[in-house]
Each structure stands twice: as C-alpha cells, then as structure tokens.
C-alpha cells in the first residue's frame with residue numbers, strides 16, 4: 400500500500416490508570432486514558448467512585464442512542480456546563496422543544512446550495528493566507544496549526560458578516576483565543592458534578608470575554624438590521640447573518656429573538672472554528688509525511704481548482720478523502736456524551752436514568768472490530784467502493800442522528816478547498832525533529848503546534864493579492 404504509515408498517537412496501555420493518575424490524565428489529555436480494551440470491546444462500563452460511565456462503540460447501540468431512541472437522551476450536564484457561558488441559547492446547547500424550533504429554523508442556512516455559494520469566500524480566505532505566506536522568505540517556518548485557526552475564523556467572518564466584523568478583527572481573534580483557553584480547562588469540579596455556585600478558575604475572565612463578544616455582535620446585528628430594513632439598500636449582503644435575521648420557524652413563522660441570533664452567531668463561530676482548523680492541520684501534517692498522497696492531492700488541485708467552480712467539491716475526491724481520513728484518525732470532537740432520561744438496556748448493560756454514556760469517535764475510528772489496520776493513514780478507505788463499505792455508525796466525525804453537526808458540509812467543503820489550494824501553491828514540510836502529538840482540549844489539536852517550512856512552488860499560480868481581511 401503506497402503512502403501508508405502510522406502517524407503519532409498514544410499506544411493504549413493494557414489497563415486504565417489508578418484513580419489519581421486517571422484524574423491527572425483526564426485533566427492533561429483524556430486521549431491518553433483509554434486502555435486497549437476500549438478499542439476491542441463494543442461496550443464497556445467503567446467503575447469510578449464518582450460516576451460509572453458506559454463507553455459505547457457498537458454501531459447498533461450507537462444507532463439506538465443517537466438515532467432510534469434519541470428522544471430518551473440529553474447532552475450530559477458536564478458538556479452543557481462547559482458550554483453554558485454565552486452559548487446557552489444557541490443550537491449546540493438548547494434541548495427539547497427549543498432545539499426543535501431552532502434546528503428547523505436554521506437548517507436552510509446550511510443547505511447544500513447555500514454552502515456551495517460560499518466556495519469563493521473559502522478560496523479567497525485560502526488565497527489571503529497564501530499571499531501572506533508568499534511574502535515570507537522561502538523556507539520560512541510557520542506554525543501552520545495557528546495559521547489555520549486564524550484562517551477558519553476568517554472564513555466564518557467572511558461568510559457570517561461579509562461586510563465586516565464592525566470592530567477590530569484582531570481583537571476579536573484574541574478574544575476567541577482566550578475563550579477557547581478558558582473553556583478548554585476542564586475543571587475536576589465539573590467532572591465530579593460540583594454545583595454551579597462552586598467557583599471555577601477562569602470563569603470570571605470567561606464571562607468578561609463573552610460580554611465583549613456580545614457587545615461586538617450586537618453592534619453588527621443592529622447595523623445589519625438597519626440595512627435590511629432600509630428598502631433602498633439593495634446591496635445588503637446575502638450571508639449567514641442575513642439568513643439568520645430573516646430565518647422563520649417554518650411551523651409558526653416566528654423569527655428568532657435577539658438573544659437567539661446572538662447565541663447562534665457565537666455558536667457558529669465557536670463550533671466551526673477550531674474544529675475545522677484542526678481537521679486542516681492534521682490533514683496538512685499527514686500529507687507532509689506522505690509524498691505519495693501529497694503528490695496526488697497536488698495533481699488533483701492543479702487539474703481542478705482553476706476550472707469551473709460548479710461541482711468543484713465533487714471533483715476534489717482525493718483531497719476530500721485525505722480530509723476524511725484525517726478526521727478518522729484525529730476527529731476534532733474526540734468524544735460525545737449523553738445521559739438517558741429513562742432506564743434502558745444497551746447490549747447487555749442496563750442504563751439507569753442519568754448514567755453517563757460516552758461515544759468517542761477517537762476510539763470508534765480506531766476500533767479493532769470495525770477497521771482494518773485502524774492506526775494507519777490510508778485515504779483509500781474513503782475512495783470509490785471502499786467508502787460505501789464503511790458501516791454508517793463506525794465513522795462519526797460529525798456525530799449522527801437529529802443532533803448531527805449542522806455545519807458538516809460547510810466544514811468538509813472548507814477543509815477540502817483550503818487544503819487543495821495551499822498544497823497547490825506551497826510545499827509544507829514539518830520541521831525536522833518537531834514533536835507532533837494529539838492533545839484533547841475541547842477539540843483534538845496538535846498539542847505542540849505544527850511548525851512547518853513553507854516554500855512556494857515555483858510553477859504555482861499566484862492569485863492577485865486580495866484585501867479581504869474583515870473588520
């Protein structure tokens with residue numbers, strides 16, 4: 400098999416660590432907790448003094464939890480508590496009837512046609528980064544993971560607020576960074592279920608950051624409402640914000656409240672930012688280790704990128720397979736969790752109300768019973784007939800069922816287009832000796848960044864410099 404290799408990942412220990420080490424590892428990098436049994440058994444119950452999580456990696460049982468009986472399951476309180484600040488009224492956090500209404504109101508924002516219409520904005524953001532790299536001395540070293548985090552925020556800014564972010568884009572970016580730093584610190588208090596009034600480190604700072612976001616977003620919304628209300632302003636942009644402000648619940652015809660619009664803008668920014676940046680970073684890293692696949696992606700980009708933009712994504716099959724394989728090995732959301740409201744039996748395990756269920760795409764995607772050579776990078780799994788053979792509930796980078804990621808097509812399109820464009824224009828080589836290690840901190844990121852030597856390809860096309868930095 401050409402271009403296949405084993406990229407870095409923790410080797411699962413034979414047994415789970417003892418309680419104190421387990422707590423320390425959960426805090427440092429939960430990925431390193433999972434012992435070999437989790438990658439071999441379909442369903443495992445872990446006995447801990449403060450909770451007994453059940454890890455479910457049997458496709459039929461996953462289907463039961465996420466799809467067939469999804470009405471019996473809620474997102475778990477730990478996840479909700481971590482997300483609560485600022486996002487509480489957004490699609491990621493709401494439950495029950497409120498979720499129902501929001502999901503059907505927001506669905507058109509991420510319909511295929513709308514997402515396809517963002518092709519130009521996504522390529523523009525890639526070219527903007529490419530033009531910046533093009534001005535560096537050839538062979539300069541950049542932290543590609545950090546650059547992709549900026550780029551995906553830029554794509555969201557261009558597609559949500561295409562006429563600018565109102566205040567300073569850099570200040571917004573710094574605040575976003577602070578926000579992820581703060582929510583990334585999983586508190587032991589959260590793990591043991593301590594009530595909300597027990598103070599957590601960093602929460603005050605987080606509230607200040609959220610107040611800043613809310614101020615900026617409220618200004619942008621107010622300015623946009625004025626433009627949309629002004630019947631003579633025919634140039635008001637047709638971006639996600641316009642769609643959000645015009646969105647009506649198809650059942651009742653009701654628009655969203657200001658709090659819901661604001662929470663969903665923030666939700667899209669936070670749910671769609673680091674997740675997509677990490678998918679891109681892992682894909683770039685994997686290509687840097689595989690000259691064979693790098694050459695295939697480049698040949699495809701050279702053949703397709705500068706032609707007809709209609710159906711472009713469908714023609715970038717190799718690049719998309721690389722992104723999908725990167726999301727298999729390093730799923731940005733490494734674990735999902737749910738709690739049942741009523742008791743039920745899953746496999747042979749009986750779940751009590753409020754039991755914690757963990758479905759970890761990281762484990763599922765490397766499960767010995769579901770994948771051949773699961774730890775090897777091999778994009779052919781996602782090409783042609785091989786892709787059709789992947790069991791539906793063995794590959795869940797975007798979750799499944801009613802709460803599946805609403806932005807999955809957006810993210811796959813963005814990652815594929817950006818990767819193709821940058822590989823077309825540059826050689827990206829990992830700096831020799833650089834340590835690359837997956838770290839689970841809300842999202843699954845390269846823990847030490849991704850220092851790469853960037854060299855423009857001599858025969859690559861250079862799009863004109865564009866000045867599309869928002870703000």
Ligand code: HEM
Pocket residue numbers: 474490491492502666667668670671672674675678730731732735736795796797798799801802803804805806807809810811
């Ligand atoms: C590679 C990139 C992405 C990955 C891996 C990813 C992954 C996921 C996963 C696994 C879920 C389900 C969580 C659960 O069931 O508990 C989810 C939900 C969600 N994602 Fe994404 N996501 C990505 C990009 C995006 C983008 C670009 C957006 C929006 C711009 C977005 C918005 C959302 C929202 C709003 C939800 C909640 C949906 C609901 O509960 O109805 N995501 N995402």
